[in-house]
Amino acid sequence: MIAQGIRNHHRAVIPYVTAGLPDLDATGRIIAALADAGAAAVEIGIPFSDPMADGPVLQRASHTALQTGFRMDALMERLDGWSATVDIPLIVMSYINPLMRRGLHKTLERLRDGGVKGVIIPDLPRDAGPVFSTCGTLGLDLIRLLAPTTLPARAKDVLSECSGYVYAVSVKGVTGQRTSMPEGIRDQVASIKALTDLPVCVGFGVSRASQVHELLGFADGVIVGSFLMQRIMNASDPVAAAQEALRRLVNGQGGRS
Numbered sequence: 221m222i223a224q225g226i227r228n229h230h231r232a233v234i235p236y237v238t239a240g241l242p243d244l245d246a247t248g249r250i251i252a253a254l255a256d257a258g259a260a261a262v263e264i265g266i267p268f269s270d271p272m273a274d275g276p277v278l279q280r281a282s283h284t285a286l287q288t289g290f291r292m293d294a295l296m297e298r299l300d301g302w303s304a305t306v307d308i309p310l311i312v313m314s315y316i317n318p319l320m321r322r323g324l325h326k327t328l329e330r331l332r333d334g335g336v337k338g339v340i341i342p343d344l345p346r347d348a349g350p351v352f353s354t355c356g357t358l359g360l361d362l363i364r365l366l367a368p369t370t371l372p373a374r375a376k377d378v379l380s381e382c383s384g385y386v387y388a389v390s391v392k393g394v395t396g397q398r399t400s401m402p403e404g405i406r407d408q409v410a411s412i413k414a415l416t417d418l419p420v421c422v423g424f425g426v427s428r429a430s431q432v433h434e435l436l437g438f439a440d441g442v443i444v445g446s447f448l449m450q451r452i453m454n455a456s457d458p459v460a461a462a463q464e465a466l467r468r469l470v471n472g473q474g475g476r477s
Contacts, residue, residue: 222309222338222361222384225260226419232260232441233432233470234421235448235462236313238278239264239295240285242458248302250452253463255306258470260441262306263340266292266314273342277446281453292318296330303335311363311384313340325354332358338384339363352381365389368408376415385419385441386412390426409439429472444469 226232235254239247251262267285271278303310312331319327319341331339338361344351348362355362361384366375368389379386390405405422412420422435423443435442448465455461 222261222311222363223419225309226385226421226441229260229441231258231432231436231470231472232419232421233258233466234261234263234311234423234441234443235259235466236263236265236278236423236443236445237452237462238267238281238285238449240267240288240290241281241449241452243288244290244294244298246458248298248305249459250462251302251310252305253459254466255308257463257467259308259466261309261311261337263311263313263443263445264336265445266295266312266318268315268318271315275446277450277453281449284453292321292327296334299331299334299336309337310335311338311340311361312336313342315343316341316345324351325358328354328358328360332360337361340365340387348378348381352383356383361385363387366412368404372411372415375412379412379416379418382416382418385421386416387443388412388420388422388439390422390424405435406438426469429469432469433472442469 237247237250241247254262267282267290269286271282274282339355340363342365352362362382363384364378364382365387366378366389388409409420409422419440421441421443422439426432426442426444427447432442448462451461451465452458
């Protein structure tokens with residue numbers, strides 16, 4: 221479902237939002253607003269105390285959500301309501317620890333029952349076969365990340381345990397807004413596409429409508445996280461801010477959106 225939705229979307233932009241900011245009820249309204257603004261899917265980030273792959277903005281978002289009382293059980297209670305109000309896939313992005321606290325299989329099953337269609341786990345162990353198998357049994361896509369430094373042999377291993385789409389990490393290091401895309405990103409996407417029929421979506425660093433336009437010239441989708449969360453955290457009306465920011469990116473309005 222996720223792969224088909226991305227392929228069928230005319231401008232597949234996938235926003236990331238940290239669950240619980242400014243609170244879970246607002247997160248639900250933000251997700252609905254992003255769907256209305258043209259999102260192809262929404263990644264819902266689970267706050268975590270040690271988000272090693274995240275840059276300053278998403279680290280602050282995670283810390284703030286935890287400080288304001290985020291609880292996994294409260295998220296689970298809302299997921300089915302959120303998924304029922306939108307016609308795009310909801311994807312959960314979480315480090316492995318929060319998913320394992322009550323048992324990985326049980327947690328993934330609860331996510332599936334809440335309408336979630338896929339999961340992204342940045343710190344999966346090298347042997348992801350058991351998790352991939354569990355997700356497949358439950359009907360969840362396991363979306364995998366490939367860094368620009370990933371060697372071809374390792375990329376083949378990762379792609380053999382990947383579904384939904386491939387998350388092509390555009391830069392070395394952590395998430396965060398950047399003024400330009402790296403020169404090698406087109407070749408990186410092409411090399412991934414030579415190894416898989418899955419859609420390839422680029423994330424890390426996207427902060428301009430011009431970057432979205434450039435990336436969609438050769439990638440199947442674009443993921444936007446820090447840029448969006450910065451606006452959500454700084455806005456007096458985070459729902460309206462998220463919707464307007466994404467609409468500008470989807471519609472290609474202006475240089476820096």
